[in-house]
Each structure stands twice: as structure tokens, then as C-alpha cells.
Amino acid sequence: MTTRPQAAAPPDAAAPHEAPDAPAIPDHTTDLTVIGAGPAGLYAAYYAGFRGLSTTVVDTLAHPGGQVAALYPEKFLYDIAGHPAIKGRDLVDNLLAQAAPFGTRHLLGQTATTLVRDGDGWLVGTDAGRLVRTGAVVITAGLGSFSPRTLPCAVPYEGRGVAYHVARLDDHRDRDVIVVGGGDSAVDWALALAPLARSVTLVHRRGAFRAHEHSVRQLHDSPVEILTDARVTACEGGGALERVRITAGDTVLERPAQALVAALGFTSRLGPIAGWGLALDNRQISVDQAMRTSLPGVYAAGDGCTYPGRVPLISVGFGEAATAVNHAAVALRPGSRLAPEHSSDTVPPPLTPPGVPATR
Numbered sequence: 484m485t486t487r488p489q490a491a492a493p494p495d496a497a498a499p500h501e502a503p504d505a506p507a508i509p510d511h512t513t514d515l516t517v518i519g520a521g522p523a524g525l526y527a528a529y530y531a532g533f534r535g536l537s538t539t540v541v542d543t544l545a546h547p548g549g550q551v552a553a554l555y556p557e558k559f560l561y562d563i564a565g566h567p568a569i570k571g572r573d574l575v576d577n578l579l580a581q582a583a584p585f586g587t588r589h590l591l592g593q594t595a596t597t598l599v600r601d602g603d604g605w606l607v608g609t610d611a612g613r614l615v616r617t618g619a620v621v622i623t624a625g626l627g628s629f630s631p632r633t634l635p636c637a638v639p640y641e642g643r644g645v646a647y648h649v650a651r652l653d654d655h656r657d658r659d660v661i662v663v664g665g666g667d668s669a670v671d672w673a674l675a676l677a678p679l680a681r682s683v684t685l686v687h688r689r690g691a692f693r694a695h696e697h698s699v700r701q702l703h704d705s706p707v708e709i710l711t712d713a714r715v716t717a718c719e720g721g722g723a724l725e726r727v728r729i730t731a732g733d734t735v736l737e738r739p740a741q742a743l744v745a746a747l748g749f750t751s752r753l754g755p756i757a758g759w760g761l762a763l764d765n766r767q768i769s770v771d772q773a774m775r776t777s778l779p780g781v782y783a784a785g786d787g788c789t790y791p792g793r794v795p796l797i798s799v800g801f802g803e804a805a806t807a808v809n810h811a812a813v814a815l816r817p818g819s820r821l822a823p824e825h826s827s828d829t830v831p832p833p834l835t836p837p838g839v840p841a842t843r
Contacts, residue, residue: 510615511539511615512616513537513538513615513616513617514619514815515527515538515618515621516539516540516605516621517538517541517621518542518595518622519549519623519785520540520541520548520549520589521551521785522551522574522575522797522800523625523784523785523797523801523804524621524624524785525579525582526582526801526804526805527621528585529581529582534823536812536815537586538588539615540591541590541593541594541607541609542590542592544591545591547579548571548572549625551575554749555571555648556571556572556651557571557649557650557675558671558675560574562796563797590611590615592611593613594754595608596608596609597755598620598778604616604617604618605780605781618780619780622768622776622788623783624785624787625786630749630752631647631745631749633747634745637743637745640718640720640743643723643724644742646743648672649675649744657681659681659684659742660680660742660744661683661740662676662684663685663744664685664747665691666692666694666746667694669685669694670702671698673707674698674701677706680742683706683707684707684709684738685709685710686713687709687712688712712731712732715729716730718743724742724743725740759778760778761777761778761781761783765789767788769788769789770783771790774788776788780811782808782811783807809822
């Protein structure tokens with residue numbers, strides 16, 4: 484069992500009540516504000532609705548789903564309970580449909596920048612000038628904002644054949660595709676594109692892959708050309724990418740390429756949250772066994788939080804989100820039960836087709 488952490492704001496971080504630029508008049512009031520619309524955040528919104536709490540979800544991205552929707556919409560996920568395999572896009576749609584009957588309010592395309600104490604609750608301000616008065620907060624922002632690690636020679640062709648993820652597999656049908664990287668994403672993209680593309684070449688600067696062993700075995704059994712101990716050293720073309728040069732030892736190879744996927748990982752930044760006075764451990768939010776942070780009424784779940792023994796899986800984030808919301812529900816409504824009703828004992832709300840309410 485862990486102990487509740489003590490607040491330890493960085494020396495240059497403003498305390499939560501020191502936010503003079505926060506707007507003064509709230510736009511609306513809600514029981515719970517979820518910061519981050521990734522899978523854990525969307526599940527938190529569902530669970531809050533199930534517990535009868537009004538909920539607002541804030542996310543920097545203009546669409547819900549977090550990194551899964553932004554970077555891996557076409558990838559299959561194999562470790563989601565009850566789904567032998569499900570595409571990232573479909574998982575997000577299902578989570579939205581699950582929460583939709585409860586009327587979740589979405590503030591998308593704006594970043595939560597300020598957290599100010601307001602009596603027994605909090606004021607959450609965004610960079611769009613919105614202000615939400617809320618009884619409790621659940622932070623599910625993952626590791627914060629993220630930016631791709633670039634391939635220098637490929638930068639001039641970004642948006643003209645070079646990308647850092649695959650939004651739609653079918654866009655690469657009958658194309659020559661170069662995938663750069665040695666982790667799970669690179670190997671997964673290469674395997675997914677192999678049946679569609681005219682050719683797929685995977686270039687990795689090391690001799691061994693970091694990807695899951697089973698995936699690597701599949702890769703070696705696939706038609707993908709594998710070039711290890713190799714680097715893409717030049718990208719060429721007119722208005723768009725047409726070919727690349729690859730250096731492997733003393734050998735320089737040239738391959739046709741109408742698309743290059745640089746799956747080199749991402750760098751993350753916690754952003755404004757780092758200045759809210761939360762206790763942090765290696766840029767992650769420290770929480771106790773109830774998912775409480777060092778600030779009263781503020782909880783965290785998903786990959787942006789940490790505690791001893793945590794395993795960074797989407798499935799773990801779902802459980803943390805449910806734990807955080809149930810503890811928040813008791814804090815907001817003293818005397819209520821921590822353990823909710825069994826969902827099978829309730830009358831379900833009408834199912835709503837996948838979709839997101841307009842940003843408000």
C-alpha cells in the first residue's frame with residue numbers, strides 16, 4: 484500500500500491559487516472535469532455518468548481519443564479485455580458511444596492551462612478563455628503533449644509523402660513505402676501495409692528490433708524488405724517524395740518511395756499541468772491507492788500517473804479511471820457508497836451511435 488504523497492511543486496511553478504490570468508466568470512459548472520480525452524479519460528466520463536455526475540472533458544486535440552486516435556487509428560490492439568482484436572478507431576468510437584447517453588460536455592481543441600482553488604472545488608481555465616467550475620478533477624492527460632522524433636532528411640517532405648503515423652492504411656495501397664524504426668510501431672505498420680502496398684521496406688539503424696518477439700517473427704516471414712544497421716540518408720523528389728537513399732555500412736541503396744513513415748517515437752511534455760503544484764515523480768503525477776494526487780479533490784489515472792508497481796497498459800488505465808471516479812463520487816456526495824451498483828442490476832440508458840457532441 485502506498486502513502487499519500489506530499490505536494491512538491493517545482494521552484495518555478497506557480498501554486499494552484501496563483502493564476503492571475505485565469506478568467507473570472509465561469510462558463511458553466513460541472514460535478515467532474517476530466518482533463519484528457521484518451522481511452523482512460525473517455526472511460527472516466529462514462530463512469531462519472533454511471534455514478535450520476537455531470538462531466539466535462541477537456542482535451543488539447545480537436546478530436547477525442549488521444550494518441551490512439553491521433554497516431555494509431557488503424558492499428559489493432561490485442562490487450563483490451565473482451566476484444567480479441569480491435570482497431571484504435573473502433574475502440575474510441577465504442578468508448579464515445581458508451582458515455583454518450585450521459586450527456587458529457589466536450590471542450591476539444593483547447594488546453595487546460597490553469598487550476599485554481601474555488602471553495603471546496605476548483606476552477607479549470609483553458610487557453611481558449613473558457614472557465615469551468617468543478618467539484619473534482621480527474622487528470623487523464625497521459626504524458627502530456629507529444630511531438631514526433633524527426634528524420635532530418637525527411638522534414639522537407641512532411642505532408643508530401645512523409646508522415647509519423649498511418650492514418651488510413653488504404654491510402655498506401657499500391658505505393659512503395661519506407662518505414663523507419665525498430666520498435667513496435669514500426670514493425671506493426673510494416674506488417675499492416677505489406678498486403679496493400681506495392682513494396683514495403685523497413686529500415687532500422689540497429690541490428691536487433693525492440694518490437695515484440697512474435698511481431699518480429701511475423702516480420703521475417705513477411706514480404707517486407709528488412710534493412711538493419713542502416714539509415715535513410717536522403718529523400719528526393721519534385722513536389723512530393725519519390726525515392727530515398729539508404730546507407731548500410733559502406734553500401735548506398737536507392738529505393739522508390741511515394742511514402743515514408745518515420746516511426747521513431749515521440750517526446751512528451753507535461754505542459755501547464757507541471758505548474759499546478761502536484762507532486763511529481765519523473766514528470767508523472769504521484770497518486771495513492773485511491774488515485775488521489777497531492778491536491779484535494781484532484782485525481783489522476785492513465786499513463787500520466789505513477790505509483791509503485793504500475794504497469795503502463797490501456798487496460799490498467801481503465802481500472803484507474805473507474806477507481807478515481809468512484810472515490811471522487813464519494814467525496815462529492817458524502818454518505819454515498821464507494822462500490823457502485825452492479826451495472827447488470829440497472830436499467831441501461833438508450834444506446835447512442837458513436838459520435839461526439841460539438842465542441843462547446
